[in-house]
Amino acid sequence: MTQSTTKQWSTEKLLLVISMIAILAGVAIGTSVGYAVRYEAPTTRTFYLFNSSLNFDEELWGVSHDTFSPDRITVNKADKVVIIYRNIEDANEDHTFTMLDTPYTFDAVVHVGRNETTPVLSSTSDLTSVNLHQNQTAVISFTASWGGVFQYRCIYHYPTMTGYLVVLG
């Protein structure tokens, strides 16, 4: 005589299992749709960056009046970032774009004039800092491979000439 090994599931147990599967499927579909709606494919984002200054007496206040404009650059992770940096200073003064203590390095093409169509002065890869004389333009590029908030600064006018790269994701 053989004994049946087939287990009979009670109706309650069956309903419970079906409910659990339905809930899990709903969560999976909801999450996928949410991701698909929000997701943006990596793209190239171009920003114009300038030195700027505030109208106060530097000696009186004891800090540099120079700042960056803009002082926030926000991108998604994996975007290609292009920063066109112009030294628009009205005096004969240098400014840098420098990223210290970050995982980022960048390529920089420095032009001798006020825009990126003027002749190239230098073209360098894997930099953490680039220096611009008055009326020069740098095209800075890198891929935003690490998420987080990363400082950029001008080494001559720190800490007031400081900005932040925000990489989402």
Ligand SMILES: [Cu+2]
């Ligand atoms: Cu500066």
